[in-house]
Amino acid sequence: MYATQYWPRWLIAGVLLLPMLLHATGLVPLGFIERLDHFIYDVRLRATMPRTLDERIVIVDIDEKSLADVGRWPWGRQHMAQLTRELFERQRVQLVGFDIVFAEPDHSSGLAQLEQLARGELKDVPAFQARLEQLRAPLDHDARFAQALRGRPVVLGYYFTSDRGGGTSGVLPAPVMDRAALAGRPVRFTRWDGYGANLPVLAEAAPHAGFFNSIQDPDGLVRSVPLVAEFDGKHYESIALAMFRSLHGWPPVQPGFPAERWLPRSYQGLDSIQLRTGGPSSMAIPVDARVGALVPYRGPGGPQGGSFRYVAASDVLQGRLPPAELSGKIVLVGTTAPGMFDLRSTPVGQVYPGVEAHANLLSGLLDGRLPVQPDYALGYEVLMLLLVGIGLALLLPQLGAVAAALAATVALLTILAVDTWLYVAAGLVMPSASLLLLAIALFAAHVGYGYFVEERAQRALTRLYGHYVPAELVAEMARQPVQGNGMDAENKPLTVLFCDIRNFSQLSGSLQPQQVRELLNLCFLRMTQVIRDHRGTLDKYIGDALMAFWGAPLDEPRHAELAVQAAQAMTRAVAPLNAELQARGLPEIAVGIGLNTGMMWVGDMGSDLRRSYTVMGDAVTLASRVEALARSYGVDVLAADGTRDAANHLPWQEVDRVQIKGKGRPVTLYTPLHASPDSDKALASELMAWHMALKAYRMQDWDQADVQLLNLQRLNPEKRLYSLFAYRVAHLRKHPPPAGWDGAFEAR
Known part of the structure; x- marks a missing residue:
């Protein structure tokens, strides 16, 4: 029973x-x-997070102030030599780690050109040859830097890569773990097939080095760092682990296997890595399935974050610090300057210095508190x-x-x-x-x-149309009955809209639940009213977003035009809405809207337990993806080419051509304009320059694209779209696209 x-x-x-x-x-x-x-x-x-200062570790920051004082990066190695000597001789630090790679020779002194002359047209001039020999030592900046490093407790940095076809440069340090110690277990180390390491003269002077790669999760955040990684069958340590071992006299690294009383011998993972400190004792550092550890972030990060003391590199170079102020400190040399591309997105900050991530990991190692998700x-x-x-x-x-x-x-x-x-x-x-x-x-x-x-x-199931569609359309359907019940599923061309409140998680983080509800209710009320005014069907609310469509249940030939007009009206409604929110003590909001037009299934769908009148299909999915892309282009409304083609009499600006996963052909994106270029000469001029920039970009004419984008940024400096493409052009100059590239950006 x-x-x-x-x-x-x-x-x-x-x-x-x-x-x-x-x-x-x-x-x-x-x-x-x-x-x-x-x-x-x-x-x-x-x-x-403890949110306290770790006084043991100091970050010497090559910040914007230092770049202004000393000059743009890369600095001549004579400056790095002076920095190293200042840290050890005058400041008396305990250990220095460089979150920087010195992969290219320093030719800033002109020594290479002088040597070329000495081998060429001036080879028979004894005075020149003698003078060159006198100048060689002071002009060989790499040798000066190597001399400053030699014999001192220094850990250099380098990086591994898998995006250069196995390319290598520089000299790797010695591996830290004997492969035989793994006893044949196929441990899932993070593996790479290329690297960028330091010059041989520097690697010989400072033989200890660690990689500064981190692991980026699918959401783009850096939560973990591999402690030991594999390249070409050999195993190398991270910069944080190398510095930690330096502080303990370089104990050997051995794999730590879990006790077999708990797990079978067939278990392939590592429980920890062991540092043999002498005798029977050892330190066990727990690791995850990738032989890494989660970064124990201490605070929000940056010079004002309060986790570590930041000292400008130029202050050290120019002797502005009192002698021995950093005595006994562990120093990490890195950068927070945006132009040097060492900023990461982390769970505790969207713009987080990469050097501080390694400082946090080193701090956790020193404290014996590394969080880890074990295998x-x-x-x-x-x-x-x-x-x-x-x-x-x-x-x-x-x-x-x-x-x-x-x-x-x-x-x-x-x-x-x-x-x-x-x-x-x-x-x-x-x-x-x-x-x-x-x-x-x-x-x-x-x-x-x-x-x-x-x-x-004991219940009656309601069968009113109002259970599925907005009341105002139900009334119109009653006046103009459709064949059948009007709820049957059908495949027809429609326009769908997704609208999302940007940064809602951050906005709501400081609000009380009642305030969150008040903010959402007010936002949805205003946006839904706009949709109703433009004859749209509100499909659903999805968290802090809403979905609507046009063209059903009543046929509407102008569904694309009405959807675009509704999207523009929604963006115009934000300003008065923000004024009301501010008056109520609530934060202001911004919205992002995505549109697409195409064939969709629409009808009464669901189960006996729950049903709804909704749309579905690839065109709906594409609209959602388009909305997610709007913010990256700095536009409030972004539409796929289907909507633009269905409402091509409206003024539009082409934004980009993107290859979206799951789509066979690239999708061209547009944003609707509030003014017509036919009546606005300034807008017409801007659009013409933009079309020329796009054409040059897709033809890989980077110089012409740069010229047009520079003009556009002067015409409209607030428009993020132009700075985004300027950044892309700069990136593609260094990393040319593959053969046959059609100018489409791969949307992830």
């Missing part, structure tokens, strides 16, 4: 549990669960999913609504408590998103099954 009564609920629980188990085992990874795990980790990280996290997640899934599946059907809600709440709090305890007490980062989602889904399924199935005989 028990099984007969509850088997439908158990079946639903099994259906909910199965995808979670497939995700946990890696057979069917679910991106939204991974993103939620990252979100949970980021929130916990920010909540537990056995997979087994933990599977076991916990089975416990939560089976436990709630057996318990919830026997409880009433209130008791079931209490049981689900206890399960959620227990999961969070265990997860937090493992993080705080043991530094273990275990996946918990799938557990939380499963508990919520099981409770929702329990309540939904009881409401929609067991009590369906």
Whole structure:
């Protein structure tokens, strides 16, 4: 009787549990669960950061002030030699690490040209040859820098790469781990096939070096750094690990395998890396499946972040610091200057100095507090999913609504408590998103099954059109009846709009729940009214975004034009909306809108449990992708070429041609203009210059593109689109596109 009564609920629980188990085992990874795990980790990280100054580590910053004082980068190596001597001789620091690679010879002194003359037209001039010999030492800046490094506790930096076809330059340091020590286990080291390392003269003077690569997660954030990585079958250490070993007398690095009493011999991962400090003792540094560790960020980052002291490199060079002010300090030399491209996006800051990420990792190593997601996290997640899934599946059907809600709440709090305890007490980062989602889904399924199935005989199912579409269109449909019930699915050309509140997570972070609701309600009220005024159908609200479409349920030949006009009206509505928000003490907002026109399925869709009148298809997906791209181009409204073609009588500006994943052909993007170039001469001139810039860009005529883009930035300095293309041109000069490139940008 028990099984007969509850088997439908158990079946639903099994259906909910199965995808979670497939995700946990890696057979069917679910991106939204991974993103939620990252979100949970980021929130916990920010909540537990110490936000205190680590006085042991100092960052010597090649900042914009230093570049203004000394000159643009790269500096002559005589400056680096002077910086090194100043740090060791006058400041008496303990250790220096360079988050910089010195891969190219320094020819700034002109020595190479003098030597060329000595071998050529002046080879028979004894006075010149004698004078050159006198000048050789002071003019050989690389040798001067090498001399300053020699015999001092210095760790140089270098990088690995996999994007240059296995290209290499410079000299790598000696590997830190013997491959035989792995006992044949195929450990999943992060692997690269190329590198950029330091000049031989520098590598010989300072033989210890570490790579400064980090690992970027799919959302673009840097959360972890490999401690040991593999190149050409050999294993090398990161700059933070190299500096840590330097402080402990360079203990050997050995793999640390988990105790076989807990895991079988067939287990292939590393539990830690071991630093043999002499005798039977060793230091164990826990590592994840990629032999890396999560960066234990101390604070928000940067010179004002309060985690580490920043000293301008020019202040050190020019002797502005009192003698021995940095005595005994560990120094990392790096940069925060935007033009030197060492800024990263991290969970604690969107613009975070890369050098400070290594400082945080070194600080964590010194404190013995490196958070890590161990390789056995997979087994933990599977076991916990089975416990939560089976436990709630057996318990919830026997409880009433209130008791079931209490049981689900206890399960959620227990999961969070265990997860937090493992993080705080043991530094273990275990996946918990799938557990939380499963508990919520099981409770929702329990309540939904009881409401929609067991009590369906006591409820009447509404069949009014107003259940599916806006009331104002229902009234019009009543006056102009359509064939059938009007809700049947059909494939027809429509225009769909996605509108998103930009930076909503950041905006809402400092608000109370009531304020968040007030802000969203007010925003959605204004935007929905605009959609209604332009005869659009509001499809749904999606978090802080909304979706609408034109051309159904009533046929509307001007659906593309009305959608574009609605999008422009929505952007105009932002200013008065912000004034009202400000008056209520709420933050101002900005919106991004994406449009696309094409064939879509539209109709009454869903299940017996829930239905809605909605649109779907590739054209809808493309509109969502277009909306996500709008911000990167600095435009409020961005449309695919389908919308532009359907409303080509409106004024438009071409924005870009992009190759979107899953699309066979590139998509051309446009933004609608509020004015017509036929009546606005300045706009017409700007558009002409822009078309010329685009043509030159796609023909790879970088010089012509630069000229036009420079003129455009002068004409309209606030327009981000022009600076974006200027940056692309500069990048493509250094990294030419492949043969056959058609000018399409690959959207990720």
